[in-house]
Amino acid sequence: xxxxxxxxxxxxxxxxxxxxxxxxxxxxxxxxxxxxxxxxxxxxxxxxxxxxxxxxxxxxxxxxxxxxxxxxxxxxxxxxxxxxxxxxxxxxxxxxxxxxxxxxxxxxxxxxxxxxxxxxxxxxxxxxxxxxxxxxxxxxxxxxxxxxxxxxxxxxxxxxxxxxxxxxxxxxxxxxxxxxxxxxxxxxxxxxxxxxxxxxxxxxxxxxxxxxxxxxxxxxxxxxxxxxxxxxxxxxxxxxxxxxxxxxxxxxxxxxxxxxxxxxxxxxxxxxxxxxxxxxxxxxxxxxxxxxxxxxxxxxxxxxxxxxxxxxxxxxxxxxxxxxxxxxxxxxxxxxxxxxxxxxxxxxxxxxxxxxxxxxxxxxxxxxxxxxxxxxxxxxxxxxxxxxxxxxxxxxxxxxxxxxxxxxxxxxxxxxxxxxxxxxxxxxxxxxxxxxxxxxxxxxxxxxxxxxxxxxxxxxxxxxxxxxxxxxxxxxxxxxxxxxxxxxxxxxxxxxxxxxxxxxxxxxxxxxxxxxxxxxxxxxxxxxxxxxxxx
Amino acid sequence: xxxxxxxxxxxxxxxxxxxxxxxxxxxxxxxxxxxxxxxxxxxxxxxxxxxxxxxxxxxxxxxxxxxxxxxxxxxxxxxxxxxxxxxxxxxxxxxxxxxxxxxxxxxxxxxxxxxxxxxx
Numbered sequence: 001x002x003x004x005x006x007x008x009x010x011x012x013x014x015x016x017x018x019x020x021x022x023x024x025x026x027x028x029x030x031x032x033x034x035x036x037x038x039x040x041x042x043x044x045x046x047x048x049x050x051x052x053x054x055x056x057x058x059x060x061x062x063x064x065x066x067x068x069x070x071x072x073x074x075x076x077x078x079x080x081x082x083x084x085x086x087x088x089x090x091x092x093x094x095x096x097x098x099x100x101x102x103x104x105x106x107x108x109x110x111x112x113x114x115x116x117x118x119x120x121x122x123x124x125x126x127x128x129x130x131x132x133x134x135x136x137x138x139x140x141x142x143x144x145x146x147x148x149x150x151x152x153x154x155x156x157x158x159x160x161x162x163x164x165x166x167x168x169x170x171x172x173x174x175x176x177x178x179x180x181x182x183x184x185x186x187x188x189x190x191x192x193x194x195x196x197x198x199x200x201x202x203x204x205x206x207x208x209x210x211x212x213x214x215x216x217x218x219x220x221x222x223x224x225x226x227x228x229x230x231x232x233x234x235x236x237x238x239x240x241x242x243x244x245x246x247x248x249x250x251x252x253x254x255x256x257x258x259x260x261x262x263x264x265x266x267x268x269x270x271x272x273x274x275x276x277x278x279x280x281x282x283x284x285x286x287x288x289x290x291x292x293x294x295x296x297x298x299x300x301x302x303x304x305x306x307x308x309x310x311x312x313x314x315x316x317x318x319x320x321x322x323x324x325x326x327x328x329x330x331x332x333x334x335x336x337x338x339x340x341x342x343x344x345x346x347x348x349x350x351x352x353x354x355x356x357x358x359x360x361x362x363x364x365x366x367x368x369x370x371x372x373x374x375x376x377x378x379x380x381x382x383x384x385x386x387x388x389x390x391x392x393x394x395x396x397x398x399x400x401x402x403x404x405x406x407x408x409x410x411x412x413x414x415x416x417x418x419x420x421x422x423x424x425x426x427x428x429x430x431x432x433x434x435x436x437x438x439x440x441x442x443x444x445x446x447x448x449x450x451x452x453x454x455x456x457x458x459x460x461x462x463x464x465x466x467x468x469x470x471x472x473x474x475x476x477x478x479x480x481x482x483x484x485x486x487x488x489x490x491x492x493x494x495x496x497x498x499x500x501x502x503x504x505x506x507x508x509x510x511x512x513x514x515x516x517x518x519x520x521x522x523x524x525x526x527x528x529x530x531x532x533x534x535x
Numbered sequence: 536x537x538x539x540x541x542x543x544x545x546x547x548x549x550x551x552x553x554x555x556x557x558x559x560x561x562x563x564x565x566x567x568x569x570x571x572x573x574x575x576x577x578x579x580x581x582x583x584x585x586x587x588x589x590x591x592x593x594x595x596x597x598x599x600x601x602x603x604x605x606x607x608x609x610x611x612x613x614x615x616x617x618x619x620x621x622x623x624x625x626x627x628x629x630x631x632x633x634x635x636x637x638x639x640x641x642x643x644x645x646x647x648x649x650x651x652x653x654x655x
Contacts, residue, residue: 071594071612078590078619085583085623088630089576210608232602233594233612243595250591254584277634281627288620517560518553524568525641527559527648 004331005146008338012186013163016179016345020167023175031533033172033380034101034357038532040177040269046282049266051180052350053080053257053283054187054290055131056138056317057411059343062291063323064316066298068307070216070230072237073298075246077291079253084287086258086423088280093273094430094523095264100530103264103422104362107429109522110515112437114367116425119444121362123421124261126448127414128355129394131262132348134410136160136398138317139344144403145314146321146337153403161395164348168356168387172380173269176349183339183346188290190339194320195293197327198300213299218307230302241484249412252489256415259422262347262354271532297323348394355390356383405472409460409486413451416488420496421447428500430523433516435500438507443500450495454488457481559648568640575633579626586622590615 027033040048055061058080065073099105104120136157143156151159167175202209216230228235237246257263267276301310301319305326310319321340325333360383365373373379401407425443428435455461462481465474483491521527559565594601594612601612 071616074613074616075591075594078616079587082583082587082619082623085580085626088627089580207608229602231610231613232598234598237595243591246591246595247588250588254587274634274638277631281631284623284627288624292617292620514553518556520569521556521559521565524572525559525565525644527645 003150004334005337006150008334009147009341012182012338012342012345015182016163016167016175019178019182020171020175023171023178026174027170027172029377030101030379031530032174033383034265034353034361035268035530036173036177038269038271038530040279042270042275042278043282044177044181045266045270045275045279047184047286048177048180048269049263049279049283050286050290051182051184051187051346052262052266053260053287053347054184054343055347055411056135056142056340056344057408058291058294059187059191060138060142060317060320060340061408062294063297063301063320064310064318065236066230066294067301067305067310067319068316069236070213070228070299070302071233072235072246074294076249076253077294079250080257081284081288081291083253083255083257084280084284086254087263088277088284090427091258091264092267092276092280095426096267096270096273096276097526097529098519098523099268101265101268101361102358103259103261103426104358104366106426106519106523107440108366109519110512111429111435111440112509113371115437116440116444117362117367119441120422120425121358121367123417123444123448124358124362125355126452127261127417127422128351128358129390130410130417131414132351132355132390132394133397133401134407134414135344135348135351136394137401137403137405137407139341139348140398141403142317142337142340142344145318146334146341154399157395157398160345160348161391161398163345164352165387165391167345167349168352168391169384173265173353176346176353177266177269179349180346183342184286186339186342188286190324190336191290191293191297193332194300194324194327194336195296198296198304198323201300201304201327209299209303212303216302216307230299244490245485245487248485248487248490250489251493252412252415252419252487254419255423255493256417256419256489259418259426260414261358261418261422262350265354265357266350268530272529273526352387352390356386359383359386359390402472406460406475409455409458412460412487413455416451416455416492417448419447419489420451420492421445424493424496424500428497428504430519432504433513434504435516436504436507436509436512438509439500439502439504442503443496446499447492447496450492451488454483454485454492457483458486458488459484460486555648559644562644562647564640564644564647568637568644571633571640572637575630579630583622583626587619590619 031037062076104117107116139160140153140157143151144153167179213231214229215227217227220226270276270279297320301323305322310322313322321333321336324336360379364382365379421444425440459481461475462477463475464478603611
């Protein structure tokens, strides 16, 4: 079984390395390296956005949460799609019209470039690194489970890290895009196949399938045999704080997705704002179809495999692969596992390129060197070097944390920072004439600190463990949590907005108002927008 | 080293001066474009946010009501969640349709600006 998985992994790696080689010959120059020469088409970018976005957390994580906690897990699926309306209606087109490579480009038009770029770069690196570490720990644990005997956790983490560095250093945005496209197609194919198999298992009868969901039998935490209706809300989000946590999660998803740096950079790879818009719609078709099908993956795992079996065969994250094994045997299990691996690689590559673009373009070129490259190609060279650095740091932290580390909160943190720091500042900069540099710095700073601070004192990091829990699986702070919600959005998003508004009102900056018209015209008409083609 | 063509900052000094931006921003075609966008985008945004947050609020605070079975198979909670997907797709479709009008208005403004730097 492990050998079939290994062969499929190797095939995927060989194909993506071939693409990287092809892309490396087309990645000369900053426009080509950072934005794939802005020649990606609408459908290509739409699929790539889907591939960039649907992480291991959504494929393995969601299937697992639904398999164990039923309906409440499906609520993640809903938020992950609806969030794209914010991207479509508010962010994608102004960003493409007014920016060049990063979200900070849009802020720098009317605000003082240095302070906003420093803060925006800090926020981007925070979101990308945290998200990347969560993915890498997941990848290591997954590969260890699937290829146990062949590959250890550390080898798996190093392997994933080295591959993502190779894609980004040699193939730039073009290779990253195609890795994401292939991954998205594989993920959709695997999910459709798995959904059909689940339905076939219930003789294509929704009545039978949903009937079975209504009476899932398993042993609860106390070891008692229980029968539960998994379609009923409340298995995960229980009173007293459950409903608030659910709303808080919704806020982080709806407002955070449009502030995720690795999603935002994708809109610079298309020729114009209209293509960016159409690519969001393509992405929504794919992402929506995928998340509707989590019904079959998650509830299928709950009914066909059952929580008891999953618990003793690798745990929640193995729900989807175990479902594949139960329905169609070891080859399909290996195929679904290989897809999970491809999923992680595509996402970490996207995260790496957004982090390195921000470091090199925002921080190195525009802050340290006043917006002038000292020699041609410096910006790309710095990006390549920083991809090594980012990759090395992520590998080191993932190895230090180890496979049992509690990292789910890192994903929540990434969305919270994106929603509380990035989104308020982008939105206010596009829509509010009075907005200024002090407001942007305050908004980014307070949004970032509030998200990190609240997560630090939330039940994710603060709880009292029984002595049986050891090592990095233990909660960081052994005390009762000060903030009762796992998702800080409900408090940190308003704080981010308030910080940005207060910072603006407490300072005076005539130039930011004076230059608002330029950003307004550029972002709404595309006048002077970056053009497609090799520069 | 002050070659402006190599500046990586998009705020490079270029031919379009501040007064040109102000003139376009104050012009009637541009104000029409902004008005057309507002008429669609603000209601669409408010609607989808309200529709979306109705789900966690109802599921969180009225779980019994939402557990009501419909047609003996599904329950209200699942159907409402499923409807969110179609809501998102429908609004996206309507927006793409409305945006064709915005594109037309923007094209007129770009042509009037007439400097051939339109990026379209």
